[in-house]
Amino acid sequence: MRQMRVLLLKNKTAQLDNYEVAFKSNGYETFFVPLIAHTHVPEELLGLINDKDYVESLKNIVVSSQRTVECLSESVLPKLNSATAEMLLSKTVYAVGAATEEFLARIGFKNVKGGKNAGTGSILADLITQDLLEQGQEAARDSEILSLVGQIRRDVIPNKLSSKGFKVKEVVTYQTVNLEDNLERFQKVVSPHSWVVLFSPQGTEEILLELKKHPDTKIKIASIGPTTEKYLNENGIQPQVVSPKPDSNSLLNAIKLSEEN
Incomplete structure (x- = not known):
């Protein structure tokens, strides 16, 4: 019996990709189809961190993407002296999603919050608000929160935090551009009955048009969360699976449950 094929429309995470581990260990044939290229832009962050x-004075950092963690790991921490690096790694970091939380812990951050308990930016913003206000209202609002983001991002976290009176400083850590041959690389590895997993709308336009042209191929679509599901719906596609949380085990279990039904 042929292995079920899963196409992960994302860049493979550096060091360890939890999605690959989860699916391969459960007998799936996995393929990564990167749709965007990431470029680290660490200069502004390095300038801040090298200011003693x-x-x-920095107490809290927000990280919503594994791409930011890659920038920290590859382009920021190696350029810091040991004392500054240790000081940075001691800061409280609020993360979106379990995979980002785990990655931050692997590169040395000692106090990571949110993560598996904050699968979206909106949930994380509520968690941060509750957590900081418990520490004391005035102290929490006097301290600036450093939010590390990509050039293309949603503004849910800073908007919610600002509406509660918190100061948020956003610093871009990476830029993204669509790759030119997304459809061609997708067509080389897709097959009937494949699962196609979307992690973000970016770079998927041609692939969605191709899927809509051939509705009889039995290809099944999974969304990593409600934001991507909404994008799919707006483009006339209903995913068979929406992962309840944006992490590898939740996605795997949702796909396995769908196959059983």
């Missing part, structure tokens, strides 16, 4: 007064 700033890094000493």
Whole structure:
């Protein structure tokens, strides 16, 4: 019996990709189809962190993407002296999703919050608000929160935090551009009955048009969460699976449950 094929429309995470581990260990044939290229832009962040007064006063960091963690791991931490690196790694970091939380812990951050309990930016913003206000209202609002983001991002976290009176400083850590041959690389590995997993709308336009042209191929579509599901619906596609949380085990279990029914 042929292995079920899963196409992950994402860049493979550096060091360890939890999606590959989860699906391969459960007998799936996995393929990564990167749709976008990431470029680290660490300069502004390095300028801040190398300011001793700033890094000493910094208490809380927000990280919503594994791409930011890659920038920290590959383009920021190696350029810091040991004392500054240790100081940065001691800061409280609020993360979106379990995979981002795990990646932050692997590169040395000692106090990571949210993560598996905050699968979306909106949930994380509520968690941060509750957590910081419990520490004391005035102190929490006097301290600036450093939010590390990509050039293309949604504004849910800073908008919610700002509406509660918190100061948020956004610093871009990476840029993204669509790759030119997304459809061609997708067509080389897709097959009938494949699962196609979307992690983000970016770079998927041609692939969605192709899927809509051939509705009889029995290809099944999974969305990593409600934002991508909404994008699919707006483009006339209803995914068979929406992962209840944006992590590998939730996605795997949702797909396995769908196959059983």
